[in-house]
Amino acid sequence: MSHATLKQLSDGLAAGKFSSVEVTQNFINKINNLNKSLNCFISVDEARSLTQARTADALRAAGRAQPLTGVPIAQKDIFCAQGWLTTCGSKMLSNFVSPYDAHVIERFNQTGAVNLGKTNMDEFAMGSSNETSFYGPVRNPWDRERVPGGSSGGSAAAVAARMAPAATGTDTGGSIRQPAALTGICGLKPTYGVVSRYGMIAFASSLDQGGPMAHTAEDMALMLNVMAGFDARDSTSLQRAATDYTADLARPLAGLRIGLPREFFAQGVSADVAKAVEAAIAEYKKLGCSVVDVNLPNMGLSVPVYYVLAPAEASSNLSRFDGVRYGYRARDYTNLTDLYQKTRAEGFGAEVKRRILIGTYVLSHGYYDAYYIRAQKLRRLIAQDFTNAFKQCDVMMGPTTPSTAFKLGEKSGDPVQMYLSDIYTIAVNLAGLPGMSIPCGFDGAGLPVGLQIIGDYFSEARMLNVAHRYQQVTDWHMRTPKDIGEGVSA
C-alpha cells in the first residue's frame, strides 16, 4: 500500500480491500524504519493515529465515509493539533502541547482522515533547506547528503520516501513548492485567503498560505477539497462558493495559452533544470497548448522586497513568544525584561533571530518609509506585472528552483545565497497568486526537477487540471528514490 497514491488508498478503502488501521499501521512501520536516517517527523503518536484509524473504519462501517476517511496524512508541525506536541521546528515550542486544533486539522478530523504525525520544518518556517530546525536537518531521500528544501522539508521528504501518502505544507516565499521540486513530489500554494490560517503558527501573515503536498494533482485536489473554505476566525479568509477541485481534472488542454516569463529562463537557472522544464513545455504543446513569451520586469526585486516585508511581519508575530503564556522560559533571570531577553535569546535559533532583527530595524523610527513602505509599493509593481502578463496567457510555467537539491551545509553559512534559492517562488506570494510545483524530470545526478505552474487568482481547479493532464502522459511523479524499502500496491 505504501507506494499507492491517496486516490488509490481512498478507492481501496471504499472497496473494502483493506482497513484504515491496516493502511495507517503500514505507514507507521515505514516511518519507524526510515525516520532515524531521514528525520522527516518531529513527533509520531502511534496510539493516537491508530485510534483515529479505528474511528475512521467505524465511520465507514456506518456508511458515513467521505473520500479521505481513513486515509493517513502527515501534518507539518506548524499546524496546531489538540493534544499533539506542536513545535514549529523551534526550541521555543519544544514543550508546547496544543490546546486546540488549527482549521486545517479540524477539517481533516471532520472528514475522518488520520493524522500520521507532525513533520519536521525550518524553525518557524524560516528557511529553504530544513537546516534551521531545532530538531536537526531532514535528509533528501534521493541523496541523503543533500537537503530536501524548506521550509516544508519534512513533509516533502516524507511523501517522497513514501513514509506518508501525502502531507500538508505552508508557503510564505516558496516553502511548499521549493521542497516539492527538490524531492520530486507535487505541491500547491493556493491563492492567498483560500485556506484558513487559523491555528497555523504565523510567520508573515500577509503571505502565509497552507496547501497540499502529494504524488499527483488528483491527490492534491482531494486534499484541497478538505482544506479550502471560509473560516470566520481568520480575518483574511475569503468567502467564496465551495469548489470541487476534482471536477475539472480531465478537461482537455487544447487551446490553453501558456505564458513563459523570460525572467525565469534568464541567467541563473542551471542547464539541467532548463532542459527538463523545456521538455515539459514541449509535452504541453503536444497536448494542444500554445506558448507565448511574457515579461515580469520587476521580478528581480521580489527577493529584496520579501526580505523586508516577511521579517517585518515576523518580528511582530513572534513578539508573542515571551516565556510567559506558553512555550520555553529561560531558567535564570533577574527581572521581567531579563526574562524576555534570555527566553528569546535561548529559545530562538540564529536564522529566526536574524529575521526578527531585520524586521525590527525596518519598522523602527526613521527607517519605516525607506524600507517597509517602499517594499509595499514595490510589492504592488510586482503584482501588477502578473496581472499584465495574464492578459496574454491562462497559466505561466517555468522552473520552481534555479538548481536541483544542494548539499547539506552548502548554503547554510551564507544567508543571502540561501535566500536567492527562492528567486522563482517569492514573487507569487507577494502577488497572492496560486503556485504549484510538479515533477518534470531529473538532472544528470538523478535529482528531481520541478516545473512551476502559476495561475491567476482562484484558478486552482484549472491548474490542477493542467497538472493532471501532464501526469496522464508522463510518469515523473511516480518515480521513487532507491533504498526506501518495499512498497505494497493498492
Add this chain to the structure above:
Amino acid sequence: MALTLTDVKRVAQLARIAIDDTEAHATHAQLSGIFKLIEQMQAVDVSAITPMSHAQDVVQRLRDDKVTETNQREHLQAAAPQVEGGLYLVPKVIE
C-alpha cells in the same frame, strides 16, 4: 544607509533578544550582507505607487458585538511555564 554595530545592539534591545558583543559582531556582518541585497529597492522611483499591504483588496469583516469565546482559562494555562491561582507568574514589575 549602512547598518552599524550600534544599530544591531539597539534593535536587539527593541526586539528583547539578549545579545553579547561576539554575537553582535557576527550578526552585524551577516545583516550587512542582507541589507546590501535589500538596498536594490532604492533604485526604483516609487513616488506614484500606492503601498500594497495585502494580496487581496478586501474590506475587513465586522461581526456582531456578542461574546463568542467561552472561558477556557485552566485548559489554556496548562501550557504556561508558571501559573498560580489562575494568574501567569512573572517577576515583580511594580515596587
